[in-house]
Amino acid sequence: MNRHFRKFLFGGLALLLAAGALAATASPATAATRSVTPPQPPAWQTTRTFARLGRPDDTLLLGIRNSDQIEFGLRRDRIANEAGLRLQYTPSPALLPTLSHLRIYLNDALMSVLPIEKEHLGRPVHQQVALDPRLLADFNRVRIEFIGHYTDICEDPAHSALWLSVSRDSSVVVREQALVLHNDLAYFPAPFFDARETARLVVPIVFAAAPGLGEQRAAAILASYFGSEAGWRGASFPVLFDRLPEAEAGKAPQSAIVFASNDRRPAFLADTEKYPPVDAPVVELIDHPHDPYAKILLVLGRDADDLASAATALVLGGELFRGARVTVNRVQRLEPRKPYDAPNWMRTDRPVRFGELIDYPGQLQVSGLQPRPVVVDVNLPPDLFVWRNQGVPLRTVYRYTAPNLSDESRLNVSINDQFISSLPLQSSEQGRVRLEELRLNVLSGDAGAFSDKLLVPALKLGDHNRIRFDFNFASVLASAQRDRCQTMLPVDMRAIIDEESSIDLSGYHHYIGMPDLGVFVRSGFPFSRMADLSETLAVVPAGAGATQVGVLLDVVAGIAARTGYPALGLRLSDDWRTAAATDADLLLLGRLPDELRDDPDLELLLERSRDWSLRPGATHTVAAESRVDISAGAPIAAIVGMQSPSHAQRSVVALLASEAGDYELLRAALADPQRLNAVAGSVSLIRSSGVVSQAAGERYFVGSLPWWLLTWFHLSAYPVLLAVLATISVALAAFLLWRVLRWAARQRLAGDA
Structure with a gap:
């Protein structure tokens, strides 16, 4: 037994030594394998102020208009790790503490309730609210609801003491993390531009060296496309020669666009085996050589003309692109553009419906006893000649919840903050009316749908115009008698400017x-x-x-x-x-x-x-x-x-x-x-x-103007000369009339003789 035990012991030791030797031999490779770990995804903090998100002024919340929502997006190549709301507001000093409060929602989910304490009244307040990042999607809404009370007996929801001002410096803070995307041109213009982003667009442009005219034109075509997509955000294009943008710690990955022909290439494209010369315009999306979370868009060609063709194809036919690499066989523009046909400008050759001018569904509809204004933007060519015009026809079709009482409810119309007209909002007929008849009455538009034609003074129009419709509903909500208090809930008033409303600027020079x-x-x-x-x-x-x-x-x-x-x-x-x-x-x-x-x-x-x-x-x-x-x-x-x-x-x-x-x-x-x-x-x-x-x-x-309008327009700058010419014209006309009458008299006298 001892002999077998010693034999087993020696055999085990031999196996351990052999395993140790094998482990020692394999340890470098194993260590090297374990040392290769994926890099930590870059993360950074993004702050979006309310002013940047479409609230250029402070927002006033009232008792009858007690909510407001801020909308923001999250790029598809980002994920949110943390989110929060930095809220700055000033409550009315007349509010009841604790009973008055704010409710904060993210995508209709309640995030927090902020009581208004006594020390907050009439003073600026700074609050931080944590938002659940798991609820963040491509499109998000933060809703702020103000629940205000100034008394506990016989309270009027429309009382002037019920207010809370939300500062435009409030912000939504999101800690974002980059995601790795596949190289697929089907998502273009992503990752270079995402419509959900509100910040200024920055896209680096890379050339091998100082570009020639053809290369500059190709880059200008693609830059103008990004500019048209970015719109109000603005766009900037830093230019680099023979180098790619470098990743910066704490900032988002920076994707870039490279223009390279067969004989003019940046150094990182010098490997002809990996990036062989092309025989046609080519667009290819590749990973950044030094940053796996950034992309490089290669615009390749045999010469500068190919680069322009590739850029044009990407702009005009980008919705057909798919995969990481696309070869452009042919680019042909079928119909030339016409003067003043810019997509962002309103048509001036026919009446234009409001449905063609809106930016999003529901823009023309409002609700509440004191609803927000309905605003329609009208962009016109700056050389539109509207001098001494009788007015621009504005056909307004509107519907609303008809008030029960005859009061001073009105629809005010203004353009560029200048008052144009005020239209009465008629009340519904009183009497014994069945519900079916009332519903039919509303649906048929007899009491709640109206159409008015207005003439907008032409001299108030410019190249950028805002037509504003304010629905003002008058109503009695509560009684002020404390011993006999009667309170009624406000009616859910709704109003809409119909999409068939139109403005007509046709016929102008x-x-x-x-x-x-x-x-x-x-x-x-x-x-x-x-x-x-x-x-x-x-x-x-x-x-x-x-x-x-x-x-x-x-x-x-x-x-x-x-x-x-x-x-x-x-x-x-x-x-x-x-x-x-x-x-x-x-x-x-x-x-x-x-x-x-x-x-x-x-x-x-x-x-x-x-x-x-x-x-x-x-x-x-x-x-x-x-x-x-x-x-x-x-x-x-x-x-x-x-x-x-x-x-x-x-x-x-x-x-x-x-x-x-x-x-x-x-x-x-x-x-x-x-x-x-x-x-x-x-x-x-x-x-x-x-x-x-x-x-x-x-x-x-x-x-160009017709000769008579051109003459009158230029003479209008010289009133004295115009008066002299008018006097001469009247005198000349009188003299000619006198000569004609004398001739007629002589003819009559000669005939009588």
């Missing part, structure tokens, strides 16, 4: 005085006259650098955001003389050409020691009675508008800068709505302190 930089920054005019910029020629510097190309992409994307259509017809040139002879509106970027430096219309161009716009040492006029020479080293840029030197009906808009700092200043101004509001006239100087604008030079007019 197009005529506008230029230069006017205000219409350029607001509507992209005159370039936006053709939505695809087919009558626009961009003049760019030869060998443009990254900042210069970035400014061009930002400007083109900004115009597309205002028209709603990509710049498929944009042309580029780096030769001013050839461009000046072209029958097109010119968008000039960089320095002022030599041919324009001595133009007398440019009365306001600031001189610097470096030649950024004029000749070195030149003196220029800053006012009609003074001349100033200065030297400065801080950045400065300018926007100048003028008439084309070769075509009377064409315009030139010049974005003037010389150095990288100037271009960055110009770029920042174009992205700042407050600075853009200050751009006007014919010259706007941009400095770090702000924008200064001035009208310089003589005005010119683009468009």
Whole structure:
């Protein structure tokens, strides 16, 4: 037995030694395998203020209008780990503490109840509410309900003491985490743009080196598409040469777009085995080489023309794309665009239904005793000539819950915050009416549906207009007698502006005085006259650098955001003389050409020691009675508008800068709505302190009018001359009438003789 035991023991030791040797041999590989762990997904915190989410002003909650909801989205390539609400509000000092409170909902699920304490009354309050991230979806609503009480006996829900003001600085805070997505172009424009995102769109554009005109045009086409999709969010396109954007800790992954031809490729595409040369326009979506949570969109081609074809195909036929790689066989535009047909502009060749102007279902319907206003946005071409017009027909069809009593309930109509008209909201007929007849009466529209035609004063219209309908219902809710209190619940009042309501701007001419930089920054005019910029020629510097190309992409994307259509017809040139002879509106970027430096219309161009716009040492006029020479080293840029030197009906808009700092200043101004509001006239100087604008030079007019209307319009600026001409015309008419009467008298006398 002992011998067998020793034999078994020695055999076990041998096996352990062999296993140890095998483990020692395999330990490096095993350790290496265990050391390869997937990287931690990037996570970051996103703060969305109420102002950014569509509440530019503080929201006032009342007793009869006691709720408001904030809507926000979550991108499909994100997941929420944490969510919260940072609420800032001021309650009325007349509220009863504790009995008054707030209810916070997320997607109709109650998240928290916030009592209003005594120390809160009449003072700003800051509260943080945790939101359940598991309830977050693509589209989310945070609803705030105010339950206010000012007395415990005979309370009037419409009392003026019942109010709570929610600050626009309140915010929704979400900690987001990136998700790994498949390389599938079927989801384009994701992950570069997601309509649920409210922040400014930033898409880096990568070239191998300084791009030529063809490469810049291809990038401009794709940038304008993103600009039209981003709309009010704004878009910016940082340009990089021969390098990809790097991931930053605590920030979202940064996807990029790369333009590369067979002979001009960034370094990371140099491996021809992995990325072989192409024989047709190709669009491919790949993973970022250094960030698995970011994507790279490759726009490939044999030359610059292929790059433009690939970009155009992606813009026009992106809904047909699928898979990670798509080869473009042919791109053909079947029908050219027409003037003033921008998707974001209202049609001016026929009456337009309100159903064509709304942004979302239910926009025209409101509810409550004191409902929110119904607002319809109307964007028009800025050169619409409405001078001395009798009015714009506005046909309004509306329905509402008819009040039981005859009172002062009315529908007020205003445009651009200017009152237009007030329509009475008639009460229903009183008497013994059966329920069926009453329902039929409401459904037939006899008591609750009305149609009115209004004439909107034409001079109140601009390029951006807001038509506002305010339903104001008058009602008695409660009695003020404490010993005999009678309280009634408010009726669930509902009202709607019918989608068949219409506004008619047909029959108007197009005529506008230029230069006017205000219409350029607001509507992209005159370039936006053709939505695809087919009558626009961009003049760019030869060998443009990254900042210069970035400014061009930002400007083109900004115009597309205002028209709603990509710049498929944009042309580029780096030769001013050839461009000046072209029958097109010119968008000039960089320095002022030599041919324009001595133009007398440019009365306001600031001189610097470096030649950024004029000749070195030149003196220029800053006012009609003074001349100033200065030297400065801080950045400065300018926007100048003028008439084309070769075509009377064409315009030139010049974005003037010389150095990288100037271009960055110009770029920042174009992205700042407050600075853009200050751009006007014919010259706007941009400095770090702000924008200064001035009208310089003589005005010119683009468009056409009938000869009689054109004569009357221009003579209206000279009332004395008009009076003299009227007097001469009356005298001449009287003289001719006198001559005719004398001739008739002689003829009659001769006949009598």
